[in-house]
Amino acid sequence: MLVLILGLLIFLGMHSVRIFADDWRTATLAHLGEKPWKGAYSLVSLVGFVLIVWGYGLARQQPVVLWQPPVMMKHLNSLFTLAAFTLIVAAYVPRNHFKAKLRHPMVLGVKLWAFGHLLATAKLADLVLFGAFLLWAILCYRAARRRDRALGTTGAAGAMGGTLVTLVVGVVAWAAFAFWAHAAWIGIAPFGRTL
Known part of the structure; x- marks a missing residue:
C-alpha cells in the first residue's frame, strides 16, 4: 500500500x-x-x-475487503465510465459542445471515473486509489473554474461536428477498454470473468 x-x-x-x-x-x-x-x-x-x-x-x-457493493453499482459504474471517456475525449476534440459548456471536461471525466469506481469496488486499495483521484478532481475543477472567472476566460463555441466526433470516439474508446483492455491490462473484465 x-x-x-x-x-x-x-x-x-x-x-x-x-x-x-x-x-x-x-x-x-x-x-x-x-x-x-x-x-x-x-x-x-x-x-x-x-x-x-x-x-x-x-x-x-x-486485498482488504471493506464491504460488498450491490451488483447494480457495477452497471452504474459502466455508465459513469462511458460518460467519463466521452468527457476525456471532449478535452481534445476542437469545437464540441461538452468543452464549450463544461470548460474542463477532462477533470470532470476523471471525477466521474473515480466516483463510479468507488461505488462499484470495495477494497482498501480501491478506496485509496479512486478516493485520491476523486478528491484531486474536485479540487482541480474548483481551482480551474476560479481561474476562469478571475481571468474572464471563455472558450470556443461548440459545433455539431465536433460534438458528434467526441461522442463516437468516446463510445468506441470506452467499448474497447470495457470489453478488452480492462481485462487485459488490469485483470478485471467489467462484463465478464475476472482474470
Missing part, C-alpha cells in the same frame, strides 16, 4: 501544482522555459504513474 500511496502523492502532487502553487508554477515556468518545465513535469508524472500501477498491483495481491 505504501508504494501506491507514494505514487499517488508524486503523480497527483505534480498535477496539483496549479491548485496549490500557481504563482510558483508561473515563476518556475518563466525561469526554466516551457520545454524544460514540461519535460520535468512529464518525468515526475511518469515516475508517479509507474509507482501507482506497481503499488496497486501489489495491494491487489493481499
